[in-house]
Amino acid sequence: MKGVLAVTMRLAWRNLWRNYRRTLVMLLAITIGVWAMIFMSALMRGMTGQLVRNGLENLPGEVQVHNPAWRDDPSVVNSMPAPGGELLAALGQPPVQGWAARVRVPAVVASERESRGVTLLGVDPLQEASIGAVPHVIAEGRFLQGPDDDGIVLGASLADKLDTGLGKRVVVMSQDPENNVADRGMRVVGIYHARLEASEERFAYTGRQALQRLLGIGGEISEIAATARDYRRTAQWLPQIAAAAGPELEVLPWVQLDPYLASMLQVQDGFSMIFIVVIFAVLSFGLVNTLAMAVFERVRELGLMQALGMRPGGILLLVQLESLYLLLLGLVAGNLLAWLSIRPLQDGIDLSAVAEGMAMMGLGTTLYPALELRDMLFSTAVVVVLGCLATALPAWRAARLDPVRAINKT
Incomplete structure (x- = not known):
């Protein structure tokens, strides 16, 4: 049995190159199809990943802990104690790689000429750095030096609208737990640039302890991120945080905190699958046609094989092996071509020419393609399964040939 299989495999390989022009044309089509599937998946995954990351910069962290009433009323009244005990221990255990406790309140920042409503964040800069929530670029000055830093860091767009700048003083106003106005002057110590201009207008940063003193809330905080x-794997470690936080606190993943981003991720994954299937479904017609023509041209040869003792099952296996070899060669070439074309682009594709449109979509001006192993494996599985199904009909027709009629066919 093994000897028959080995002979059939060698025969299938040789048959594949008897008409090398036809084989090379079909091989080129499969290679380009596989490359297109993987390359477009990398672009779409890069766009979606950037969209999610940009969203998580506005909503730092993949899991957040709040007072249950805070999301409905984000005021200092609904603050919570700083993490301690079991919760602090859980935040320090893998796979958690970083966490930050912050005060987050609505506030008004007023300069000499203008005033704007913002979300004021009282942060510890070291903790923020551990979760990647530090502003993208500090254009002027510096970021905060510690949780007790009483300076303020503004976005470039907000500073422009306030007609203020580095070193100038602004007045910050918010509400304390008694619903009284708490205000104080702060010096602008830094101007930052974010990937999205909307973020620059929305968020201002100051030291966590400095903001706690201003609001009179002691050591309480608004959220833990x-x-x-x-x-993509938040659900694997969220339960350990929820169990440590207890029923008094609300622990939510980013997919619940921002359903829009979660829906975008699901749409992208579904669209990638449809895109891959559609591309190869189109290629399947060419594959079926090629193999059908190969069977038609070799009717006498296949009939002679049956007359010499090869069973219909052997003919079926022979044709299927030829198509499998063709698919595997196309897969290797397509995956290699995709890797070679995406590798130089991993530092980013400059899309500044369409910056406005990208900003409307919540994206930056640089697109980073994301080549993932699972996309390559998925495209490989689709090509092999659909390819074998597409070649089943020509193989079945070859196995059904009548030897006498096939040999006498002119």
Whole structure:
């Protein structure tokens, strides 16, 4: 049995190159199809990943802990104690790679000429750095030096609208737990640039302890944000945080905190699958036609094989092996071509020419293609399965040939 299989495999390989022009044309089509599937998947995954990451910069962390009433009323009245005990221990255990406790309140920032409503964040800069929530670029000055830093860091767009700048003083106003106005002057110590201009207008930063003193809330905080550097696998470690936080606190993943981003991720995954299937479904017609023509041209040869003792099952296996070899060669070439074409682009594709449109979509001006092993494996599985199904009909027709009629066919 093994000897028959080995002979059939060698025969299938030789048959594949008897008409090498036809084989090379079909091989080129499969290679380009596989490359297109993987390359477009990398672009779409890069766009979606950037969209999610940009969203997580506005909503730092993949899991957040709040007072249950805070999301409905984000005021200092609904603050919570700083993490301690079991919760603090859980935040320090893998796969959690970083966490930050912050005060987050609505506020008004007023300069000499203008005033704007913002979300004021009282942060510890070291903790923020551990979850990647530090502003993208500090254009002027510096970021905060510690949780007790009483300076303020503004976005470039907000500073422009306030007609203020580095070193100038602004007045910050918010509400304390008694619903009284708490205000004080702060010096602008830094101007930052974010990937999205909307973020620059929305967020202002000051030291966490400085903001706690201003609001008179002691050591209380508004939220805890934690990350494991993988927004797709949040569900694997969220339960340990929820169990440690207890029923008094609300622990939510980013997919619930921002359903729009979660829906975008699901749409992208579904669209990638449809895209891959559609591309190869189109290629399947060419594959079926090629193999059908190969069977038609070799009717006498296949009939002679049957007359010499090869069973219909052997003919079926022979034709299927020829198509499998063709598919595997196309897969190797297509995956290699995709890797070679995506590798130089991993530093980013400059899309500044369409910056406005990208900003409307919530994206930056640089697109980073994301080549993932699972996309390559999925495209490989689709090509092999659909390819074998597409060649089943020509193989079945070859196995059904009548030897006498096939040999006498002119």
